[in-house]
Amino acid sequence: MGRHSCCVKQKLRKGLWSPEEDEKLFNHITRFGVGCWSSVPKLAGLQRCGKSCRLRWINYLRPDLKRGMFSQQEEDIILSLHEVLGNRWAQIAAQLPGRTDNEIKNFWNSCLKKKLMKQGIDPATHKPFTQQPHQIKQELINNTFSETPPPEPESILSLQNMHLHFSNSLASSQGPPFLISSDSSYYDSAVLTTEATSRDQIFLMGMSNHNKPHEWVDPLSYYDSVPSQHHFGTSSSYGMVCSSMPSLTSSDQNNLSAITDFSDNNNSGSKITSSNNSSNMMENHNNNGGMVSWEGSENKMAECSFQFHHQENGVKSEEVMTNTCSSWQETVHQLQNHISIDFNNYPLRSFSQDLTAATSYDVFRHI
């Protein structure tokens, strides 16, 4: 393969084009048309290589170029064509008059790709992610034990035996909790009080409204209201749905949005929504399955209490933390900070190894 003859010449300009250069190139092309690109720089009086001139004309100077944002229709076309053609940007661009392959490629890489991933869709295949259990587990571990080096693969495997229990005190005081696993299975209190296997390590948990103990949110309808079920399936965190929150103002909703974005760096599980009854729900990701109780009749949360109950080798230990928090943000930070401290005390290796011997973490609400 030969190289561009113009590319090996010395003293050719590179980088951004000046308005003067643009004008020279534009005038030349509009006057003489597109001929041999290698001769264009010389004829147009430019210190550029022909390849650079061609690119500048195609991607920027061409008069038929459409500028501005991509429309929804264009976006749909790109998505459907990409599903069929893959990264063949030139072919995709051919179906979108006024758009260049470079423009579409940039749009894809900066916007569409992320959009799909947020919806739990693999941008390469346009199908929902099919994460293998070991991948999910690895993500879970990485998120949960961010300050601890990842364990060896063999110790990760034992995590699948981790069980989570919900104490009877929670059930008796608040009514039966529910849980949704990543495969949409619904666990009622009967299942929960015995044992809720973590399955893919991902689930949602709901509880009764604190102010209206017998008024339940419907976890399945909540689940269905989420744009993509895989939204949760790809999350590597435990999710908690809590409906015992006071009504939120619009500014509170904004604050919540910021908080959940903060608490979930992989953007796969944060969601603010309203329940289908009068109360509001918050999905609060916390990596270790802690629980927060929301109290207070005003728009702001008054108190945050949570308790971890660790049981190992038949010996129980508890840790209770109750804080009065003035804002959602503070509460979430408190929870996250507390959790990270907790689990630094339990090295992952021994934690996972002990799990095979039926170690369990009880998580329950502190009243």
Added chain:
DNA sequence: AACATGCTCAACCGCAGGCCA
């Protein structure tokens, strides 16, 4: 205000393949 970080997008790079002497 200063710095860090993230995002966008224009431009570059390297390669593949067509054309032609």
Added chain:
DNA sequence: ATGGCCTGCGGTTGAGCATGT
């Protein structure tokens, strides 16, 4: 058949800007 020239394509880079801390 071969090798050089040229175009087209897709991946990558980095400057500039926006946003967050």
